[in-house]
Amino acid sequence: MPISMTYNPPQANTQQRRYRYALLMTLGLLVLALVLAVSSGPVMSDWRLLLVSWWPGELNGIEPIHRAVVAEIRLPRLVLGLAVGMVLAQAGTTMQTLCRNPLADPGLIGISAGAALCALFVIAFGSQLGLVGDIWVTLGAFVGALGATFLVYRLAGGLRGMNIATLILAGVALNALAGALIGLFSFYADDEALRLMSFWQMGSLAGVTWDNLPFGLLAMGIASVAFWWRRHAINALLLGERQAGYLGISVVSFKRELVIWVALGVGGAVALTGMIGFIGLVIPHIARLLVGASIIRVMPLSMLLGASVLVLADWLARMLVAPAELPIGIITALLGAPFFIVLLLKFKRRLHA
Amino acid sequence: MLDIHGVSIDRGDKRVIDDITMRLEAGQLVALIGENGAGKSTLLHAFAGDIPYAGTIDLHGRNLSAWRAAQLAGIRAVMEQHAPVAQGMTVLELVMLGRFWAQQTRGEPESVSGDIAKRWLQPLNLTQFAHTHIDQLSGGELQRAHLARCMAQLETNLPGEQLLLADEPTAALDIHHQHLALHQLRAFASAGNLVLTVMHDLNLAMSYADTVVLLKNGQLHGMGKSRDVCTAVALSALYEHPMHVAQHPALSVPMVFAEPKGGAVRQ
Numbered sequence: 001m002p003i004s005m006t007y008n009p010p011q012a013n014t015q016q017r018r019y020r021y022a023l024l025m026t027l028g029l030l031v032l033a034l035v036l037a038v039s040s041g042p043v044m045s046d047w048r049l050l051l052v053s054w055w056p057g058e059l060n061g062i063e064p065i066h067r068a069v070v071a072e073i074r075l076p077r078l079v080l081g082l083a084v085g086m087v088l089a090q091a092g093t094t095m096q097t098l099c100r101n102p103l104a105d106p107g108l109i110g111i112s113a114g115a116a117l118c119a120l121f122v123i124a125f126g127s128q129l130g131l132v133g134d135i136w137v138t139l140g141a142f143v144g145a146l147g148a149t150f151l152v153y154r155l156a157g158g159l160r161g162m163n164i165a166t167l168i169l170a171g172v173a174l175n176a177l178a179g180a181l182i183g184l185f186s187f188y189a190d191d192e193a194l195r196l197m198s199f200w201q202m203g204s205l206a207g208v209t210w211d212n213l214p215f216g217l218l219a220m221g222i223a224s225v226a227f228w229w230r231r232h233a234i235n236a237l238l239l240g241e242r243q244a245g246y247l248g249i250s251v252v253s254f255k256r257e258l259v260i261w262v263a264l265g266v267g268g269a270v271a272l273t274g275m276i277g278f279i280g281l282v283i284p285h286i287a288r289l290l291v292g293a294s295i296i297r298v299m300p301l302s303m304l305l306g307a308s309v310l311v312l313a314d315w316l317a318r319m320l321v322a323p324a325e326l327p328i329g330i331i332t333a334l335l336g337a338p339f340f341i342v343l344l345l346k347f348k349r350r351l352h353a
Numbered sequence: 354m355l356d357i358h359g360v361s362i363d364r365g366d367k368r369v370i371d372d373i374t375m376r377l378e379a380g381q382l383v384a385l386i387g388e389n390g391a392g393k394s395t396l397l398h399a400f401a402g403d404i405p406y407a408g409t410i411d412l413h414g415r416n417l418s419a420w421r422a423a424q425l426a427g428i429r430a431v432m433e434q435h436a437p438v439a440q441g442m443t444v445l446e447l448v449m450l451g452r453f454w455a456q457q458t459r460g461e462p463e464s465v466s467g468d469i470a471k472r473w474l475q476p477l478n479l480t481q482f483a484h485t486h487i488d489q490l491s492g493g494e495l496q497r498a499h500l501a502r503c504m505a506q507l508e509t510n511l512p513g514e515q516l517l518l519a520d521e522p523t524a525a526l527d528i529h530h531q532h533l534a535l536h537q538l539r540a541f542a543s544a545g546n547l548v549l550t551v552m553h554d555l556n557l558a559m560s561y562a563d564t565v566v567l568l569k570n571g572q573l574h575g576m577g578k579s580r581d582v583c584t585a586v587a588l589s590a591l592y593e594h595p596m597h598v599a600q601h602p603a604l605s606v607p608m609v610f611a612e613p614k615g616g617a618v619r620q
Contacts, residue, residue, distance in 0.1 A: 247453035248426030293441030
């Protein structure tokens with residue numbers, strides 16, 4: 001027998017147990033988010049509103065108007081929040097693995113900004129080009145996200161030799177440029193330009209109806225299913241591109257495929273909600289802290305956690321200054337930006353390299 | 354099984370592999386030996402399909418570039434010299450990654466992959482590390498984990514010869530584990546597969562390799578059984594260092610003794 005080391009590795013599979021605990025806790029969080037999102041709001045807060053859509057009889061004190069609020073305002077908003085949180089967390093997980101870079105977040109590196117810019121362009125100038133309707137806004141956001149992704153890759157020196165500092169700087173540049181253009185386009189698009197600007201740059205789930213949802217939801221749904229379906233291959237990318245190739249992945253086409261799913265997911269989300277930052281950065285990190293690096297575990301946990309956190313953030317955005325509303329981006333930035341600073345400190349040494 | 358014909362590789366304006374032609378049949382362990390910069394790792398990476406080359410490399414009679422990644426993964430595994438570390442991944446998860454192709458192309462269930470992976474932990478003395486994060490392993494343990502991953506990757510019930518490319522698979526291992534690892538490679542080769550390794554430890558190469566390939570300045574300087582090609586003259590010329598070859602005290606294999614520079618230390 002070889003001489004044993006001083007380090008005593010765990011004998012039982014604690015990893016698997018932690019994963020189950022994390023999933024259960026996150027499910028609990030999700031239920032909490034669902035309850036809060038449906039039952040409370042400026043019009044009426046009552047837990048019985050949870051039942052109102054299914055309850056056949058009368059509920060004391062609940063008027064048809066309240067039923068309508070739940071069915072036409074809170075439920076579509078809840079569905080949107082779940083989808084956006086889920087897909088942004090998945091896109092963040094994927095980008096971080098693809099770039100082998102813990103700070104690669106669709107918001108930070110400018111993908112969301114590209115999507116927002118093109119979506120707003122369609123809104124401002126679409127009528128002159130004959131592009132009217134939600135489908136064009138979603139398509140515009142997809143194209144913008146795709147363009148921004150390729151631009152960032154170019155600026156950061158290609159996927160192989162991607163440098164964290166350059167990546168972040170490319171994101172800063174893209175975000176600044178897109179921010180300025182979003183400001184400009186807003187004045188072309190609408191008299192209420194300032195409100196529009198704040199919507200695109202800080203995001204909001206307000207005012208969504210069932211009619212707005214289909215195209216964005218479809219884009220997010222396709223991306224989300226694709227990420228899920230490819231989670232084993234994304235996991236293999238953890239060993240680096242060359243090893244992933246040995247393991248049986250056609251790396252070049254797979255990277256292209258992932259970029260398209262990221263653009264579709266982020267584009268779909270941004271078209272409906274504007275830019276919501278930090279979800280794609282923070283959620284995968286928390287998931288990794290809880291269950292380790294394996295994408296097989298990080299992916300499902302990120303989806304649940306992303307959906308719960310986004311719905312909770314939206315609930316806070318609605319409740320904190322009720323009856324007015326905060327842009328949800330303020331909430332996610334308040335939670336995410338300090339996290340980002342901690343990450344920067346943690347990776348300081350690698351940034352200097 | 355592996356046919357190499359007129360393969361040359363240039364790096365910048367330097368020719369690192371110069372017109373190499375050889376044919377390697379399955380059922381043997383082949384060791385590439387030669388000094389630093391002789392082109393051993395480069396050649397191995399060419400067989401892995403990582404770098405462009407002039408000439409042809411055929412695997413099972415089919416041009417290497419004509420294979421799809423997913424097909425190739427089922428019959429060929431590559432163990433790199435500097436094994437990548439993914440933080441937060443456990444040893445068992447790493448070894449299970451070897452089954453990726455089977456899960457994708459044959460729908461192998463996760464539980465089956467897990468069983469195969471666990472089976473390969475045991476012979477490489479890794480069972481106790483199954484749930485340890487690989488960033489907590491020593492260099493030697495990590496190297497064994499990657500070997501286990503390659504062995505798990507090549508486990509199949511389909512007939513056919515498989516290829517394992519290993520760049521210095523024992524470099525980070527202690528003597529006990531060097532022999533443990535090479536025993537596995539030998540057994541794999543004897544089962545009708547081809548194992549192609551780069552080795553710096555000549556005595557290990559001569560004890561385990563059926564065929565030794567001598568490389569110098571990117572050219573083939575000899576190939577055959579170690580008894581035939583690993584002569585004192587040939588090795589001294591290959592490494593430009595005085596060497597002696599003698600019989601192993603207990604076995605009928607030749608052993609190499611390099612002369613200490615400036616004479617041996619006084620005992």
